[in-house]
Amino acid sequence: MEKAIIELLARRAGLEKALAEFPDDVAAAAEQASGSVARMKAPADPRAEPWPPMRAGSGL
Amino acid sequence: MSDLHWMTAAAAAQAIAARKLSPVELMTALLERIARLDPKLNVFVRLDGEAAMDAARAAEAEIATGRSRGPLHGVPVGIKDIIDVAGLPTTCHSKILIDNIAAADAVCVSRLRGAGAIVLGKLSTHEFAIGGPSFDLPWPPARNPWNSDHHPGGSSSGSGAGIAAGLFPLALGSDTGGSVRNPASACGIVGLKPTYGLVSRRGVFPLSFTLDHVGPMTRNVADNALMLDVIAGHDALDPGSAVAPAGHYASGLERGVRGLRIGFVRHFHETDLPAHPEVTAALENVARTLQGLGAEIRDIRLPTLGEFGAVNRVILQSEAWAIHGPWLRERPGDYGQLARRRLLAGAFMSAGDYVQAARRRLEMIAAVEGALREVDLLLCASAMDPPSRIDDAAETERTYPRQARTPFNVTGHPALAMMAGLSAGGLPLSVQFVGRYFGEGMLFQAARAWERAAGTDERHPPV
Numbered sequence: 001m002e003k004a005i006i007e008l009l010a011r012r013a014g015l016e017k018a019l020a021e022f023p024d025d026v027a028a029a030a031e032q033a034s035g036s037v038a039r040m041k042a043p044a045d046p047r048a049e050p051w052p053p054m055r056a057g058s059g060l
Numbered sequence: 061m062s063d064l065h066w067m068t069a070a071a072a073a074q075a076i077a078a079r080k081l082s083p084v085e086l087m088t089a090l091l092e093r094i095a096r097l098d099p100k101l102n103v104f105v106r107l108d109g110e111a112a113m114d115a116a117r118a119a120e121a122e123i124a125t126g127r128s129r130g131p132l133h134g135v136p137v138g139i140k141d142i143i144d145v146a147g148l149p150t151t152c153h154s155k156i157l158i159d160n161i162a163a164a165d166a167v168c169v170s171r172l173r174g175a176g177a178i179v180l181g182k183l184s185t186h187e188f189a190i191g192g193p194s195f196d197l198p199w200p201p202a203r204n205p206w207n208s209d210h211h212p213g214g215s216s217s218g219s220g221a222g223i224a225a226g227l228f229p230l231a232l233g234s235d236t237g238g239s240v241r242n243p244a245s246a247c248g249i250v251g252l253k254p255t256y257g258l259v260s261r262r263g264v265f266p267l268s269f270t271l272d273h274v275g276p277m278t279r280n281v282a283d284n285a286l287m288l289d290v291i292a293g294h295d296a297l298d299p300g301s302a303v304a305p306a307g308h309y310a311s312g313l314e315r316g317v318r319g320l321r322i323g324f325v326r327h328f329h330e331t332d333l334p335a336h337p338e339v340t341a342a343l344e345n346v347a348r349t350l351q352g353l354g355a356e357i358r359d360i361r362l363p364t365l366g367e368f369g370a371v372n373r374v375i376l377q378s379e380a381w382a383i384h385g386p387w388l389r390e391r392p393g394d395y396g397q398l399a400r401r402r403l404l405a406g407a408f409m410s411a412g413d414y415v416q417a418a419r420r421r422l423e424m425i426a427a428v429e430g431a432l433r434e435v436d437l438l439l440c441a442s443a444m445d446p447p448s449r450i451d452d453a454a455e456t457e458r459t460y461p462r463q464a465r466t467p468f469n470v471t472g473h474p475a476l477a478m479m480a481g482l483s484a485g486g487l488p489l490s491v492q493f494v495g496r497y498f499g500e501g502m503l504f505q506a507a508r509a510w511e512r513a514a515g516t517d518e519r520h521p522p523v
Contacts, residue, residue, distance in 0.1 A: 001408075009407070010407065013385070014385070017389065018388060022393075022400065025401045029400075030404075033406070034408065037370070037374060037409060037413045040417060041367055042416065042420070043420050044423065048419045049422070050419045050421075053269075054269075055302070056256040056472040056497045
């Protein structure tokens with residue numbers, strides 16, 4: 001992820017202080033986030049729903 | 061009695077009830093051991109020895125008059141320091157909450173006390189139950205009793221190290237991406253992540269609402285079942301709580317595995333994240349042993365660990381950002397670096413990413429449910445490597461994510477990690493059993509069969 005985009009997103013999230021004091025940590029977090037999102041497959045069925053968020057034994 | 065520190069909770073409770081063991085004698089032995097070993101192992105964030113000894117005296121007096129509080133009367137328990145104990149700090153091992161005193165017991169603690177257990181104190185954790193062993197926090201990280209140069213896993217690190225070192229027979233941990241099962245694996249003990257919703261999370265500092273689980277950590281399978289019996293149950297004030305069938309988790313412990321169909325998820329450790337050869341050999345040995353005891357072992361495929369891990373991280377870090385965002389904006393310097401980096405990641409995920417992960421999660425649940433219609437339970441790796449040196453940050457960073465625990469936080473199925481053997485270097489190797497929703501009884505049955513065959517409950521670290 002480009003540095004300018006990281007800074008823009010960090011400021012949008014209100015992370016000015018973290019950006020000033022821990023720029024490497026902010027950059028590492030942004031890279032980690034984009035990596036995780038990229039590794040996730042889209043659901044096979046476009047009608048797949050996200051609910052319920054979590055309920056064991058709901059009969060799926 | 062000698063070696064009180066290796067006594068199981070069940071044996072201690074039985075001896076106490078029969079007035080063959082005084083709870084004061086047991087507490088004294090454990091407090092002496094803690095005084096000797098904890099300076100090296102860093103298990104406790106806050107030892108509440110005086111109150112624990114008072115409670116032991118009270119238990120002794122009650123038992124002398126014939127009054128029993130329950131199946132754990134007089135048995136000491138350690139509590140991970142993200143779980144509230146009334147009057148004690150819940151710091152989450154962080155400067156952020158260094159002055160936070162709990163007003164009431166968490167439900168799981170209250171249930172333990174109701175069964176007669178005695179709280180010894182609050183135990184080390186990775187900061188806010190995320191990250192890894194850190195040296196930039198108000199307390200040092202716990203160390204592995206098998207070799208204190210190595211990490212004990214986490215995030216329930218003090219729970220795992222303390223159980224393995226014989227500082228207490230029972231501990232509570234929490235598990236959002238494997239945090240009960242990682243220290244169980246690294247320390248050679250038994251750690252269970254129960255079915256999502258089986259144990260109340262009320263009074264436990266959240267990391268990720270839909271991934272958090274509270275679980276028992278013990279030195280043997282029977283104690284784990286006993287502890288689960290005590291802490292499981294519906295809580296109307298925990299929105300994730302399940303109305304589950306009654307427990308009696310220890311009732312089938314000695315049934316063995318004859319006729320059980322066990323699905324071996326080999327691709328986790330063979331191709332997804334190729335394991336250390338000693339781990340692979342240990343897993344094959346477990347499968348062969350269970351087959352020899354009459355189980356049918358067959359290969360099962362699930363989605364890859366890479367994908368499970370990605371879904372886990374997107375959900376976990378999005379939900380954690382909702383909790384930690386205000387502190388990360390105002391006090392980023394009050395976090396240690398490892399937790400700060402992981403918690404900040406949620407700021408860079410979108411609402412769409414989170415919803416996509418939730419949708420994919422339901423497909424992953426369906427995949428595991430499908431597998432569990434073909435077999436009775438699953439067998440797979442927990443950790444892909446023996447625990448690394450605690451001072452080798454790069455190796456810890458490399459090996460920590462090499463694990464197969466997050467899939468079952470994503471799906472909510474019960475999963476138990478335990479010792480599979482010892483490495484050539486004398487460090488624990490591990491195996492994981494996974495069951496159907498609310499199928500903890502069968503998990504314990506299989507785990508006990510392996511424990512009995514391999515004698516894993518008789519192996520203790522040289523401390």
